[in-house]
Amino acid sequence: MTLNASAAAYWKANVKLVSILLVIWFVASYLFGIILVEPLNSIRMGGYQLGFWFAQQGSIYTFLILIYVYATMMGKLDREHGVEED
């Protein structure tokens, strides 16, 4: 593979990963925390109504996991495509 083709493949994989993670980002905050909050509130999790929990707790935990997954997966992509730093 030429360097350019490799870089293009790396970028494509990167954009795909980010797109998937941002879909989850949207679902956890906007969809579960705002748009679907009322139906989700009929489900209980201990003292929390689920929609309320996503809005005030769960979305933040999801964001943390997303960045962790992103950093780990990108490190792997860097090595696979030979573009990691020296």
Add this chain to the structure above:
Amino acid sequence: MDLQTLTYVVVGATFALYIGIAIWARASTTGEFYVAGKGIHPVANGMATAADWMSAASFISMAGLIAFFGYGGAVFLMGWTGGYVLLAMLLAPYLRKFGKFTVPEFIGERYYSQAARIVAVICLIIASVTYVIGQMKGIGVAFSRFLAVSYDAGLYIGMGIVFIYAVLGGMKGITYTQIAQYCVLITAYTIPAIFISLQLTGNPLPQLGLGSTMADGSGTFLLDRLDQVLTELGFGSYTDKFRISTINMVVYTFSLMIGTAGLPHVIIRFFTVPKVKDARSSAGWALVFIAILYTAAPAVGAMARLNLTNTIQTGEIGSPTGNLAYADAPQWFLNWEKTGLLKYEDKNGDGRIQFYNDKNPDMAAKAASFGWKGNEMVKVDRDIMVLANPEIAGLPNWVIAIVVAGGLAAALSTAAGLLLAIASSISHDLLKGVFMPDISEKGELLASRIAMAGAIALAGYLGLNPPDFAAGTVALAFGLAASSIFPALMMGIFSIHVNREGAIAGMIAGITITLLYVFQHKGIMFIKSTAFLGDMKPNWFFTIEPNAFGAIGAIFNFAVALTVSKLTGDPPEHIQALVEDIRVPKGAGTATGH
């Protein structure tokens, strides 16, 4: 030791620590002054970013906002954390790979245009200056409320402290002080939060306590109790109270998220780590340190609200002895009444306190049958939810002293980060970039220190004479960053087709439409009488409220930039090569200023 002396000791000790760090971490090159020599460990940078980001508003006001908005407070919780996901995935690693000193510098080079760089500097300065005014006010208020020092004198002391470590140490001094300030502010926030959670639910973790049962043996969940009590008093249920419509919540949250990702003082923190992969992980660490406070805040808000309500409504609603007699009011109540943050008025002359929603017609009718004549807590300042927490929970004086030091740490750390963003855009982007490209390294370092001193003086002046628009400024700062800087940066990385003409037109369109929308509803520079369309819902564009408009401005920015770029052709070869280069981590060296 009395509270006053103790507060002096604790605040004095933290200030001595900051000054000690300033002397130890002096900057001797422009690289150290602008980006701390690119040698900050990602975890340390995460901690500094958390302090940089969490302002007096996050520390003092946010829990109170949530306490009164209930569910609706989620806008701030999600909006001010979700931006880090965007920052980590869309901006920080690539800007770190680019490896320069400032945000406008990237925009200037990527769009091969001094004009684009100057437009970016202007957007940056407007957003950062409006933001820093709030921090200076926070410092003055903290001093005047807790240390028996006048507002003005408090502001001068705060300016003096920032002056010492920011002018001497630049980004290097600011970074290490921010790490210390994070430790102070998170301790100050967490201790009262743990105790209030233990007292109400028996669970030491506020994040779990919020979902637990009450410790009074009733087996009722805390949130259910809160919903029930607030509903009975006419305030409406806590957990599903919408302050604004669903569409406004979505747009407002989105504005805060992209505003967060576009604020230059946060972005430049990621220029200080050694590698691209450090920029990715550091954004995660920053969010970890922020989340410790942000997941505790909803618990603090809900629990403080319940505590306050229970203190006043001691018995059954409507029974003659169900309300606290003013003569029996606890000491903290009287203390905070003195500061004017709480205000009680015995409207029905029964010597007892009634705290309910008299704007709710059903409740007002019911209250009238109890012989109540209106809500008697005529003022309950939201800030009290955090500030009075240690006293309400009966914690010792040293905890109160630490909370004061924590509030000051939050304001100082954010002010310093903003001031650095302003100073570096003046000395590096305007002076070296535009007016004096031949200036020596030594000359630029001196210029950056002078710019920092000037920025501090300006911020101090605006803190002493807050302009009319100061009240609306934080929303404005986010709106501007969201509508101008974030789209320009993101398109600069993710599209090779966006060119100079597109970027400049986009930034100007985004910021203009946001400013126009805010001004037409809130008044030019927030002077009410000049609001030519009125602050009325019928005039709102798709019912979007002005505070939430940054997201719409950003969409305009994207649309204009992409259209104009399409019409005017791709950027030159070497710029396309630059974009390809910042997309791969390989070859990221240390930062250069050229």
